[in-house]
Amino acid sequence: MYAIVRPSGGSIHVYSEPGHGTSFKLYFPRVAADVGPAPPATPATVQGGDGETILLVEDESAVRVCAVRAPIAAGHRVLEAGSGTQALELAAARERQIDLLGTDIVMPRLRGHQLAEQQEAVRPVLGVLHVSGVTENSVIHHGVPDEGAACLENPFSAGELAAAVRAALDRPA
Numbered sequence: 001m002y003a004i005v006r007p008s009g010g011s012i013h014v015y016s017e018p019g020h021g022t023s024f025k026l027y028f029p030r031v032a033a034d035v036g037p038a039p040p041a042t043p044a045t046v047q048g049g050d051g052e053t054i055l056l057v058e059d060e061s062a063v064r065v066c067a068v069r070a071p072i073a074a075g076h077r078v079l080e081a082g083s084g085t086q087a088l089e090l091a092a093a094r095e096r097q098i099d100l101l102g103t104d105i106v107m108p109r110l111r112g113h114q115l116a117e118q119q120e121a122v123r124p125v126l127g128v129l130h131v132s133g134v135t136e137n138s139v140i141h142h143g144v145p146d147e148g149a150a151c152l153e154n155p156f157s158a159g160e161l162a163a164a165v166r167a168a169l170d171r172p173a
Contacts, residue, residue: 004133004155052099052169053077055125057087057115059107063154067102067131070158071165084110084118091123100169101125105132105151129168131156 005012009029016022054076058064061082068078079098081087084107091098101119105112116128133154150168152161 007133007155051075051077053079053096054100054102054165055079055081055087055091055098055119057081057084057101057103057107057112058131059083059104063104067161070161071102073158074162074165076165083107084112084115087115088118088122091119091125094123098123098125100127100129100165102129102131102165102168105130127168127171129164 005026005028011027013025013027014022015025054071056064056068056071056078058067058080059082064080064082068080071078079090079094081090084103087101087103101116103112103115107115110118112130112132116130119125128150130149130151131154132151150164150171152164156164
């Protein structure tokens, strides 16, 4: 939540009372102009897929539900996991190759880079795309393994995600 609200210029206010619970209020800046609906993705925006299989790992279900749409629209097969542990179980049970691991960097228990390392031991994937809504300094502290790793900063558009997936798949090993 913080990774979406703060970069947008918003703020989060938390109210909590023992015995009464906690509430979160999210404040976003007012938009001056009528923006209207987002334009539909065009073939030029969505990069073509060759039916590659992507294992998409995101602990926030709302983000995961939205994120799977772009790769599917681009012609990829997508397996969804809500945690690193679930992703490893899905990969171990799968007989066919997983072409790309798309993983959130900051997740509870098993961070994205740890998942990528463990995935490599269970069943190697052809590529890894790290996704994060945190700043570059936070990414470094959460351990993205190398400077040249494929990364996509959240929030992103469907076109940006599709392009990042294609670029990660086309990266030399």
